[in-house]
Amino acid sequence: MAAPRYGRIAIIGVGLIGGSFALALKRAGACGEVVGVGRDPANLRIALERGAIDSSEPDAAAAVKNADLVLVSTPVAQFGKTFSSIAASLAPQALVMDAGSTKQDVVAAARAHLGGCLKQFVPAHPIAGAEHSGAAAARADLFDGKRVVLAPLAENPDALVRRAEEAWVACGARVFRMSAAEHDAVFAAVSHLPHLLAYALVHELSERGDAARLFGYAAGGFRDFTRIASSHPEMWRDICAANRVALLAEMDRYVSKLAAMRTLVERGDAAGLERVFADARAARNRWLAGEFSP
């Protein structure tokens, strides 16, 4: 059997994403020993029991020593601190990646805190959220068929970016590349805005005097539309802060679209409304049929 492509791996933040990354690489036989770093001993114990990690280590700097691959999968707000704590201990061959939902802020944190190791850091965003979190929710197949965006830095050696790509491919994912700014603009539109819209609807209804009655009649359409309003408040607070400019632009475009639709409703423009609905349905159905590719 060939030697594993990644000998020692450090996972800083062994949650759904970090735990699944380790399990997926192990499934592929692509890694040797995995050490997990985290603040919650109970969660680390679950990660050990489930075989996602082989040992745990409270100190991130100690964990990354001699590691060939480091995944930083803590909440994005902790990235600065994490980068600072590991910068001096990283081996020169180590590939460092993150798994954050925004990229420009992560790149800024890396530039501020990774020092001479900046070129070893390849920003990554696996598009594989789930409603559950923690090591208990980690699964070896989480990334199967999923997309991963890499937003390489100008400083990254080509060979290192290819290693990053190979790691996610080994996890079962399809890998795409774009700049951090492009990434944040795309995800403001297709992910961050919808989350905000879903939170807004639930919050609006929940504040009313007849909220219980309104929710009492809400059905399957409402359930699916608002599913993402059950997402983690802290995570989405951080995403809104990190991607503020692009998100504001998307909110403004959306409100303009709503204003145009309001005019159609107000004027009783049945043909105009039907055209919007039919065009939207056709676009969504083409998307479901797999006709759109990044």
Next chain:
Amino acid sequence: MAAPRYGRIAIIGVGLIGGSFALALKRAGACGEVVGVGRDPANLRIALERGAIDSSEPDAAAAVKNADLVLVSTPVAQFGKTFSSIAASLAPQALVMDAGSTKQDVVAAARAHLGGCLKQFVPAHPIAGAEHSGAAAARADLFDGKRVVLAPLAENPDALVRRAEEAWVACGARVFRMSAAEHDAVFAAVSHLPHLLAYALVHELSERGDAARLFGYAAGGFRDFTRIASSHPEMWRDICAANRVALLAEMDRYVSKLAAMRTLVERGDAAGLERVFADARAARNRWLAGEFSP
């Protein structure tokens, strides 16, 4: 075995709802012969093959003769014409119901076209949509555990409203009563507005030059948020027209909420955003736990 509670039943419009209503009553042993009325011979043939109807009849007036129960489950826009065509042929004991998603417009059509039979009409809204339509999608269990709203008229005899209630209970549903105006206000908020919001997002993205790329990165959250944007354009055009006033009011409230959230994003008010997200998530989770009842 007791005689069926509803001897002869006429279903005008044998689609998902009409077909499922017939199958559910048959499952309950609650009806005798079912005659189906429709414009599409192929659909009626499927309804016959699936046992939803026992015979088909092109003429609605002929179909309702001697019927004890008539369900009008055509698109709402056809209700006026349907009511006019059956008014003179209805038996005096016949219970007439509809299954429309809006109620004030249906009541207006009934008042305009049912003449002396108005008191026999009990407006009904089974809250059991589905992405599929037509007799082929009909299922005996479609209404199991689902809610049905009756919006009785002042003219309805109490005994007739109870018969209407019993029919839906026989179908497996839970029945609630409210006025047509209350119904339309509630569903503007929890159903009609979300549909419009989902259509708006998909349409907004589909019109952009980089639509293919945007859709290419859309994932599971987007899929669920926009599921209702695959709904029938004609049906939702009609709902927007029928419930115009309540829908406009809901759109305005929603845009105000978005403006407030925009301010939080713009100011970088992390604590304020987290509070909105956490409150919304808590409300949704209470709803999922069944804590809100009509």
